[in-house]
Amino acid sequence: xxxxxxxxxxxxxxxxxxxxxxxxxxxxxxxxxxxxxxxxxxxxxxxxxxxxxxxxxxxxxxxxxxxxxxxxxxxxxxxxxxxxxxxxxxxxxxxxxxxxxxxxxxxxxxxxxx
Amino acid sequence: xxxxxxxxxxxxxxxxxxxxxxxxxxxxxxxxxxxxxxxxxxxxxxxxxxxxxxxxxxxxxxxxxxxxxxxxxxxxxxxxxxxxxxxxxxxxxxxxxxxxxxxxxxxxx
Numbered sequence: 313x314x315x316x317x318x319x320x321x322x323x324x325x326x327x328x329x330x331x332x333x334x335x336x337x338x339x340x341x342x343x344x345x346x347x348x349x350x351x352x353x354x355x356x357x358x359x360x361x362x363x364x365x366x367x368x369x370x371x372x373x374x375x376x377x378x379x380x381x382x383x384x385x386x387x388x389x390x391x392x393x394x395x396x397x398x399x400x401x402x403x404x405x406x407x408x409x410x411x412x413x414x415x416x417x418x419x420x421x422x423x424x425x426x
Numbered sequence: 427x428x429x430x431x432x433x434x435x436x437x438x439x440x441x442x443x444x445x446x447x448x449x450x451x452x453x454x455x456x457x458x459x460x461x462x463x464x465x466x467x468x469x470x471x472x473x474x475x476x477x478x479x480x481x482x483x484x485x486x487x488x489x490x491x492x493x494x495x496x497x498x499x500x501x502x503x504x505x506x507x508x509x510x511x512x513x514x515x516x517x518x519x520x521x522x523x524x525x526x527x528x529x530x531x532x533x534x535x
Contacts, residue, residue, distance in 0.1 A: 354513070354515075355525040412476065415461075415469075415523075417469050417470070
């Protein structure tokens with residue numbers, strides 16, 4: 313089954329404690345991205361990757377890092393989480409060469425930073 | 427600047443028709459997407475429009491007017507399972523998506 317898998321689904325942590333949210337896809341998609349979703353705001357892109365070893369900043373990259381060492385994985389790293397990073401995070405992939413290809417989202421990670 | 431506006435919340439009755447509007451201002455324009463998102467779940471793709479006109483897919487249709495910067499999603503024969511948020515997103519000249527905040531649709535029996 314084609315899927316985008318994020319882990320963990322829920323995470324509660326404390327300020328300053330480094331964490332990684334993993335994202336893995338089995339669809340051989342080149343494009344992967346990370347979004348955060350907050351009430352009253354649209355999805356905001358954190359980082360995206362057009363292919364292996366290629367990453368670019370989205371709209372809200374501050375406080376986040378990513379890596380794309382292999383096609384299937386695109387982890388999101390918070391080196392020193394702060395309470396304003398409490399949010400719902402989604403990983404998304406896109407296949408095909410056409411930009412009108414839909415995004416495939418993971419099930420989300422709800423992060424709480426206290 | 428780039429901007430997307432859609433109503434925050436709408437209420438409709440089971441079996442009825444509802445139209446969710448979206449207006450956009452995007453530098454360059456490469457199409458408009460609609461996604462459905464049930465509470466606590468991931469968004470799922472509904473439609474894509476890049477040319478003016480109406481695209482119909484079963485009970486759901488999406489309309490685009492490029493000259494007016496306007497789109498709508500039309501849902502017919504509403505069912506309780508259609509209760510969800512509907513997200514509008516435009517694609518700019520760099521093929522990046524600009525997302526609206528979403529419209530929460532409440533269906534009443």
